[in-house]
Amino acid sequence: MVFTAVAATLLVQDIKINNFVRDGFELGLDLEGGSHLVFQSERENPTDTQMEGVISVIRKRVDSFGVTEPLIQRMGADRVLVQLPGVTDVDEAEALIGKTAQLEFKQRDCDDINCDTFTDSEIGLTGENLTDAFVSTDPTAGYPIINLRFDSQGATIFGEVTGGIAGTNNRLAIFLDDEELIAPTAQRAILTGQAVIFRNNPPFSIEQAELITLQLEAGRLPVPLIAIERRTVDATLGADALEKSRIAGIAGGLLVALFMVLYYRVPGLLAAIALGLYVALVLALFKLIPVTLTLAGIAAFVLSIGMAVDANILIFERMREELRTGRSMRAAVDVGFNRAWPAIRDSNLSTFIIVGVLWWFGERLGASLVQGFAVTLFIGVAASMFSAIFVTRTFLRLAASTPLAKRLVLFIPATAKARTQNRLS
Numbered sequence: 001m002v003f004t005a006v007a008a009t010l011l012v013q014d015i016k017i018n019n020f021v022r023d024g025f026e027l028g029l030d031l032e033g034g035s036h037l038v039f040q041s042e043r044e045n046p047t048d049t050q051m052e053g054v055i056s057v058i059r060k061r062v063d064s065f066g067v068t069e070p071l072i073q074r075m076g077a078d079r080v081l082v083q084l085p086g087v088t089d090v091d092e093a094e095a096l097i098g099k100t101a102q103l104e105f106k107q108r109d110c111d112d113i114n115c116d117t118f119t120d121s122e123i124g125l126t127g128e129n130l131t132d133a134f135v136s137t138d139p140t141a142g143y144p145i146i147n148l149r150f151d152s153q154g155a156t157i158f159g160e161v162t163g164g165i166a167g168t169n170n171r172l173a174i175f176l177d178d179e180e181l182i183a184p185t186a187q188r189a190i191l192t193g194q195a196v197i198f199r200n201n202p203p204f205s206i207e208q209a210e211l212i213t214l215q216l217e218a219g220r221l222p223v224p225l226i227a228i229e230r231r232t233v234d235a236t237l238g239a240d241a242l243e244k245s246r247i248a249g250i251a252g253g254l255l256v257a258l259f260m261v262l263y264y265r266v267p268g269l270l271a272a273i274a275l276g277l278y279v280a281l282v283l284a285l286f287k288l289i290p291v292t293l294t295l296a297g298i299a300a301f302v303l304s305i306g307m308a309v310d311a312n313i314l315i316f317e318r319m320r321e322e323l324r325t326g327r328s329m330r331a332a333v334d335v336g337f338n339r340a341w342p343a344i345r346d347s348n349l350s351t352f353i354i355v356g357v358l359w360w361f362g363e364r365l366g367a368s369l370v371q372g373f374a375v376t377l378f379i380g381v382a383a384s385m386f387s388a389i390f391v392t393r394t395f396l397r398l399a400a401s402t403p404l405a406k407r408l409v410l411f412i413p414a415t416a417k418a419r420t421q422n423r424l425s
Contacts, residue, residue: 083368
């Protein structure tokens with residue numbers, strides 16, 4: 001398609017408007033390269049809460065590894081898709097996902113009543129000793145509480161520590177990968193291996209309690225996972241595709257502009273300028289949102305460019321019809337737009353419906369490429385409507401108020417002009 005022109009050439013360029021400068025577009029795994037993994041729960045029929053906990057654990061582990069713009073997404077009932085741009089060692093990526101996060105419990109000895117200064121000390125209690133963490137409701141007060149359960153070794157250590165800090169201002173601080181989650185006090189020694197964490201004035205909200213529980217669960221995966229799909233995407237493939245698209249883009253862009261100018265004359269020239277503004281607008285939106293570009297997303301962008309050109313063609317053909325009936329240039333512009341609008345509106349609305357269906361299926365099936373295609377197409381089509389109705393219309397109205405409007409040959413072919421003049425005579 002010749003519309004690959006504009007897309008491919010500009011997708012790899014930087015937009016610089018005042019201080020709006022970024023180091024290029026965010027590229028998807030198929031363009032940037034990296035690791036693609038799909039994990040499946042080894043436990044049958046995991047609950048939604050368990051899968052949310054799995055995603056939370058994976059996300060924290062990936063973030064701690066310093067991977068930029070990772071994709072972590074649930075697929076179906078028991079699978080998780082993980083894409084790590086820039087991580088080309090798939091074994092390293094799998095080890096990263098499967099490693100055990102460091103959940104630690106430390107005794108905090110406070111130096112003052114508000115515990116503004118304190119000393120934390122190791123007690124040998126870690127996430128490996130935590131067997132369960134969940135939210136329940138206090139039967140008396142009715143507010144959310146956090147429940148902890150430890151194995152036998154953890155119960156022994158927990159009992160000793162809580163017995164030592166009970167009735168004092170000292171605390172039991174809980175850390176996940178050296179990040180403090182919570183530091184409660186103890187009312188008494190807890191020897192059963194089952195503890196409850198609550199807060200007064202104000203109590204935990206259900207959202208706060210669930211968040212802390214998920215973070216506690218991050219010390220271990222709620223369900224065991226197995227990698228069922230793993231592959232490395234070579235970044236050179238994406239670079240080669242972009243380079244070839246750039247070359248094709250230059251030729252295609254020239255062909256599109258040449259066709260519009262030769263066939264539609266002045267309106268075609270104005271449409272080419274409006275199309276350039278449309279492309280700049282869409283690419284700016286891609287950077288600002290930001291949109292991660294994939295090959296599927298680029299295809300959607302190319303499709304939206306074609307729809308933008310199609311809208312202009314509808315407008316120009318309607319305008320030509322009005323000129324052939326003898327209307328003035330300004331009247332032909334206004335009537336042509338009014339008559340072309342229903343077709344443009346209906347075609348774009350049907351596209352929006354399709355975009356919604358694609359997004360829904362992509363979300364249900366965990367198909368990130370389908371969702372990316374849908375998002376890119378939605379942005380492109382919305383911008384194309386704006387470009388056709390406002391930008392092109394404004395340009396044509398300005399042209400209609402200049403001496404160029406008196407030369408019909410610049411707006412319709414000479415043969416059509418002759419037929420118009422004969423009809424008027």
